Structure formats: C-alpha cells, structure tokens
Amino acid sequence: MTRSKADEKRSLKEMTEDEEEEKDEDSTGAIGFGDDEKKKKDKRGSSAAGGSTLPSCQVENCTADMTHAKAYHRRHRVCEFHAKTPTAQVAGLHQRFCQQCSRFHELSEFDDAKRSCRRRLAGHNERRRKSSSEYHGEGSNH
Numbered sequence: 001m002t003r004s005k006a007d008e009k010r011s012l013k014e015m016t017e018d019e020e021e022e023k024d025e026d027s028t029g030a031i032g033f034g035d036d037e038k039k040k041k042d043k044r045g046s047s048a049a050g051g052s053t054l055p056s057c058q059v060e061n062c063t064a065d066m067t068h069a070k071a072y073h074r075r076h077r078v079c080e081f082h083a084k085t086p087t088a089q090v091a092g093l094h095q096r097f098c099q100q101c102s103r104f105h106e107l108s109e110f111d112d113a114k115r116s117c118r119r120r121l122a123g124h125n126e127r128r129r130k131s132s133s134e135y136h137g138e139g140s141n142h
Contacts, residue, residue: 055074
C-alpha cells in the first residue's frame with residue numbers, strides 16, 4: 001500500500017496532536033481547561049506577581065508613561081528617550097543603555113558616543129572579520 005507524502009504528513013501531524021492532547025489531559029486532570037492552562041496564559045501577558053504594577057523606566061526620576069510603549073522598551077524597562085540618550089542616572093551612577101546587551105552599563109564601558117559596549121562590539125567585530133576572511137581567503141586559488 002503506497003501513501004503520498006501529503007498523507008504521511010497529515011498522519012504525522014495527527015499523531016503529534018494526539019500526543020499533545022494526552023499531555024494536556026495528564027496535567028489538567030483530564031478536563032482540558034484546568035488551572036494549569038490559565039497559568040500558562042497569564043504568564044505571557046504580565047508578571048507572576050499579578051501584573052498590577054505599571055511598567056516604568058528604570059532611570060531615576062523618569063516619569064515616562066510606558067503603558068503604550070513598544071514591547072521591547074517595556075520588557076527592558078527603559079523608555080524610548082533613555083534607550084537613546086548618551087547618559088542617564090541609574091542606581092546613582094551615570095550610565096548608558098547598551099543596544100546589544102539591552103541593559104545599562106557605566107559610561108567607561110563604551111567608546112566615545114557608541115551605543116554598544118566595548119565587549120559586545122569586540123565580539124561583533126570578531127564575527128565580521130571571521131566571515132570576511134572566509135570570503136577573501138578561501139575563494140582564491142592563485
């Protein structure tokens with residue numbers, strides 16, 4: 001008996017769905033919509049502590065309203081202005097937000113006005129050098 005690839009994919013997908021349903025039944029007491037399912041949905045949208053606290057920028061004395069900010073800024077607790085500013089007062093220190101690390105570092109960890117710390121820039125440059133040498137070095141047989 002020969003089966004087409006579409007039939008094989010369909011049956012494989014059905015087996016996978018059946019296994020997932022069995023796992024769901026095991027974790028929720030065979031009902032399908034137990035407390036575990038609700039917890040999974042709650043974790044995505046808010047913090048585990050109930051989500052009653054509004055997102056706020058971690059820069060001292062920043063009063064930016066982040067309720068409508070982009071998800072990136074809410075996740076890293078930095079308003080759009082302070083993500084791009086050259087200096088900000090965080091934890092009593094003058095710091096800058098690193099675009100690569102997505103966190104604040106002391107100003108001494110940055111070169112001039114760059115927005116990525118030296119450590120991450122070094123890794124980035126290393127990868128660039130490595131990939132460019134592969135193109136130039138291996139391609140020529142003179």
